Amino acid sequence: MSSTFDTVADIIAETCDIPRDEIKPESHAINDLEIDSLDFLDIAFAIDKAFGIKLPLEQWTQEVNDGKATTDQYFVLNNLCARIDDLIVAKTA
């Protein structure tokens, strides 16, 4: 069974045509991988489907805009994967 990171990295590679080996756990989706908001919708769609969850993108964006969170907390991939794992646990709890 592949890890959350492997699944997310595969999705990003396929969706955004980024070489898989350039996608690291410490990569920032926006700052390092230069994924724009429209491409991130495709990624969110694929993640939602793959894990049976709904990434709360609007809530995250609001928190960043309000200065309550940094983009690193949600868009550095190992942090994103931790959030996904939390959502999976919350769904099955």
Added chain:
Amino acid sequence: MRLEYFQMIDRILDIKLEEPSIRMEARVPTKSTVFEGHFPGYPLMPAVLLIETMAQTAGLLVLARIAFARLPVLAAVKSAKVRRQVSPGDTLIVEGRVLHEGSGFAIAKGTISVADKSACEAELTYRILPFPDPKVRIELQSVAAQVGLRLEALNHAG
């Protein structure tokens, strides 16, 4: 259809919010200035307007699903295929189905058929944004009512 006003859909034939799916009818006008240029002497419905027709149909379904709380705006068109030509006077059956409702976005599939033959299809991505002005919401509700959407039923459906 009033092509010059981008009013692409005429009436709802069926809407199922729980599936969610919608089926609409749209009649291509026999005359329009659009056909004078596309093409001179050989009038055809432009494919981009067929895509717009699907976008309005599925967009209305997305709007209905969220009870007109926010505005779905077309953001991406994928896997668009135009399988046959559509001509002035054709009656289109336009179907939309929501594939996914994400946080701030929705993905839908649109199709158009003419005389039971597939004419066009695409996957459509919408960003779902706040209305820029409450008047826009009222205008859209008016348009939706004109094509047969029963707004009071949506409110009760919750």
